[in-house]
Amino acid sequence: MATPDDDGHDDGHHDGNDRGQDHGPHDVARRQRSRRRRDSPALETVLLASTACLLAAVAWPIATGSRARDPENIVADPQLAAPNSGGSVPAMQLPTPSQGAPTIQIALLLDTSSSMDGLIDQARSRLWSVVNALDGATFHGATPRLEVAIYEYGNDGIAFANGHIRQVVGFTPELDRVSQALFALSTNGGSEFAPQAITRSLDELAWRDGEGVLRMVYVAGNEEFQQGPVAWTDAVDRARARGVVVNSIYCGPDGAGDDVGWAQAATRAGGRHFNIDHNTRAVDPPTPYDDEIGRLGVAINGTYVGYGNEGALGVMNQSEQDSNSVAVGSAVVRGLSKSMSNYRNPSWDLVDGVAEGVVDLQTIVPDALPEALRGLDAAELAAFVASRRAERAAIAARLTELREQRDGFLRQHAGETPSNSLDGAMIEGMAAQAEAAGFTMRHS
Secondary structure, three states: OOOOOOOOOOOOOOOHHHOOOOOOHHHHHHHHHHHHHHHHHHHHHHHHHHHHHHHHHHHHHHHHOOOOOOHHHOOOOHHHOOOOOOOOOOOOOOOOOOOOOOEEEEEEEEEOOOOOHHHHHHHHHHHHHHHHHOOOOEEOOEOOEEEEEEEEEOOOOOOHHHOOEEEEEEEEOOHHHHHHHHHOOOOOOOOOOHHHHHHHHHHHOOOOOOOOEEEEEEEEEOOOOOOOOOOHHHHHHHHHHHOEEEEEEEEOOOOHHHHOOHHHHHHHHOOOEEEEOOOOOOOOOOOOOHHHHHHHHHHHHHHOOEOOOOHHHHHHHHHHHHHHHHHOOOHHHHHHHOOOOOOOOOOOEHHHHHHOOOOOOOOOOHHHOOHHHOOOOHHHHHHHHHHHHHHHHHHHHHHHHHHHHHHHHHHHHOOOOOOOOHHHHHHHHHHHHHHHOOEEOOOO
């Protein structure tokens, strides 16, 4: 948690006529009021400009049915994107969910041997579909926190001493980090030790305990399940004893996974087994709502305010993952994700950081803020954050309307997501296992 600057000194500059004068408390108060009056118009200008631009992005298409301005031009003030890169400010640690807080944890174990480029492409393009399927899930009325982890295995670029296995990203609620990790993967080799990958995930990840926690592993590959030094029975028995459901996804023709141990592993683990065609490019059917969703999915970025050491990187990565989603045809579902509770960035976005208790505006050091905000006191800073939160909520509300319209269109024209794709398999397994664990799922 950032700590306040405790030197207690007045850093204001005084001209030559002030030197040697004995300023009393009334003079100090007058100077502070004067500085406040100078700062307040700047704050009001930032608030009014950003609010007007962002709300216009929402209201104009609704009122006129015409295209909004290019979302890239909607950001009100680029100086608010992130603090300067120079210097060092304290890193922000994400709080651990309180005991009893509902949580859904998904560890995705991907075979990155040389034949699995199609699987990696599906993971990249279908991540947001999986995330969106969990929107609206509740546990006794409470919204669960989603955490995702990624492992790769079967890659000869990873040392044999490590079982050709690597934790790519540990459990995180920040899904842009997950997307970034997926786009950094490459295939090579190899020797696919799926049981050992399962045990590594059990040993290394921060699995949560208690009621209202759903723990799931999805392991995907296309070779015989039993390879490497760990017996598959030991791996899945350990998972089941830990309360982790293992689901297997065999990349190959229907029934082929039965012959090489994948179906048996899922059955013994209390999970589900799926066969997918990993070389098929899964593409969302077009709808009349896609253009506006895409524009608003970018426009909402203007409500994010980078802070701390991670601020600049977070802002850049958000934009980078937008570009990646365009490249793989998932920009629409990613845009919709930004309107949902599972899209959270408290480690670098000031609005989310305040909402989740990571940031205290009374104590945050000025150097952790964008330069344009460093002259604001805590009340003015709170007003600015509240304005950005309201702008985000307005765009999210319109995206929610568009999502409902899009879902209705797809039900009429496209049918359900097939389970022979990675996201179809994961969504089908998650829905059944979440409801069995006491979660209530949203049904489109």
